[in-house]
Structures are given as structure tokens and as C-alpha cells.
Amino acid sequence: MRVVLWLALLFVALLPAPARAQDAKLSEFAGTYQGSGVAEGRDNVFFTIVARDLDTTIRPKDGGFDVTWTTITQGTTRGQRVVRKSETVSFAPGGKPNVFRAATPVEPMAGQPYYWARISGRTLTVYAMTIAPNGAYELTSWARTLNGNGMDLTFRRLSDGEAVRTVRGKLIKIAP
């Protein structure tokens, strides 16, 4: 009897750790969101990101998810226009509860962004780390926190530990 009990305990101990109960489920983030925000850069220039610039679509898939979002970059010279680029990344389960790795392996030393994501509480955060040709790193994160009718977005970009740009925005869910 004691052996059975020990075996049962061992089995439970070897099970993958469950996601924390207080964390949102991936399915809660699913949908298409649209919104606007304000960006703040190291150059102290504030500019408004107009509606639709923060479009995001999240689709759970095979225990992971696909996310499509718009990246906003601004030229360093005054008067240069804002460039918007759409990007889709697929994430697979990362082997730990609520941690995800990019579904496609990359080579960070070749300058390809290394993605990972995590869910903590009501927030899904996607990270991208890029190694520049001079070895410096750039770390970008998109933290999307569920609210009543959509998500709050905080975008941060660090370059070698220095904050380069922060964007705060609100997104409304427009489609499931």
C-alpha cells in the first residue's frame, strides 16, 4: 500500500506544472483588436499613434498561438515619416506553464529576432531580442493586458539596457 502511495506521489511530482490559477487562459486573448496610443522616445518627442496603428490579432493554435501586430518605427531625423510594418509570429508551448517559444528556430547571431512570450495574470507579453552587428542587444516587448472590452498595450524598446521608446495604447476588441 505504501509503495502505491509513493508511486502515486512520484507520478504527481513528475507531471508538468500546471499554469497558475490566477493567470488568464490563452483563449481569453483570442481576437482582433484595434486601437491607438502615444509614443515617447529618448529624444523626448511625443507623437500620437493614430487609430488602426496598433492592430493586433491573436489566434490560439496547437497549445501555442499566432499573433499579428503592427510595429511602429520613427526616423531619427525630424520630419521623417513614421513607418508601419505588420508582422506575424507563431508561438509553441515553451515547456513551462504559460511560457512560449517561437515556433520557428532562429539564429540570433545572424541578426534574426529571438522571440518568446509569457502569460502572467491578465497580461500576455511578447518579447523579441535582437543582436546588432556591433554585439549590442535590442530588447522589444509588447505587454497586452486584458481589460473589460479589449486590451491595454505597453510597448517598450531597450537598446543595450537603455530605454529607447515606449508606447502606451488602448485596444478595443472588434472581432472574436
Place this chain on the structure above:
Amino acid sequence: MIRLFALALIAAFALAAPAQAQDALPQGFYGTFNGLGLAETMADGKVVEVKPRDFDVVIAKAADGGFTVTWKTTEYTIKPRRSRLDAADESVTFAKSDRPGLFSEKKAVDLAGGDPIYWARVSNNTLDIYRLALNEEGRHELAVWQRTLDGDQINLVFQRSGETSNARVVKGTLSRIKP
């Protein structure tokens, strides 16, 4: 006169030369070093704790122009009835990458699965080693060891930042004890 002009031109270029990426670690880095430093832990931009540290570093040549860095850090906590020593060590072998002056481990790593990513940059007399790691919850920690060679000494600046713990800055000096 022409020779003087040429010398002046060479001197001007030499002075203006920016930090250059290099394909090999300068010879002076190879050897065994030890030294002392202070670790400052920051919270809300202020230093909240200072601890002394010992450093031991061995830098050796590796295959194909790469190098292996092995280091051990011993941190002293000095408090009545709670004094203790904490030691940590790491050893990483770097290989040349396709980018000038940049080195990385030759193995595939699974960052989300718990493997840290290491890479290194060699520029003039400075060796920067970066480590990115994730904890169980996917929160990241970025550490940078900047080692600058000055004769038989290495000046070390270590910086840790990220989401897992308070930022930390460690500064110290190591001296060569073996070639």
C-alpha cells in the same frame, strides 16, 4: 616636409580611429586572474545594498580562434549571526561568428526551455560577454560582463538588469596571477 606631413596624417587617423571589432581576442587576455570588487544592488535607482566580492577568471584559447572563459564569483554577506559566502561559477566556450568581432557558443540553445544565450564582443582591449536567461515564468535577466585589459590587470564592470531581480552593478579589478 612630406615625411612630416605623412606622419601627421597617420597620427590623425590613429587618434580618430573608433573602437574596432576584432576577429581574435587580444593575447593579453589569456591567463589566470583574480581580484576584488564591490557589488551594488539597486532599487528605484538607489543603491540599497553593497557586498564585497572575490573574482577568479581563467581565459584560455579554444579551437578555431575561439576562447573559453571560466569564472568564479564569491560574494560575502556580512551580518551579525547571518554572515555567509555564496559562490557561483560558469564556463563558456565561444566560437567565431559570421560577424566581425562577435563570438557565440556553437550549440543550439532553447531559451524558453531554460538555456541561457551567451555571446561576446571583442573591441580593442575590451571583451564584453552577454548572457540572456529566462526564469520559470519567462521573465528575463540580462547580464553583461565588460572586461577591459590594462597591462596585467583586467578592469571588470558587471551589470545585471531585467525582470527577475533588482538591478546590480559590480566593479572590480583583477590581476594576472598566471600567464
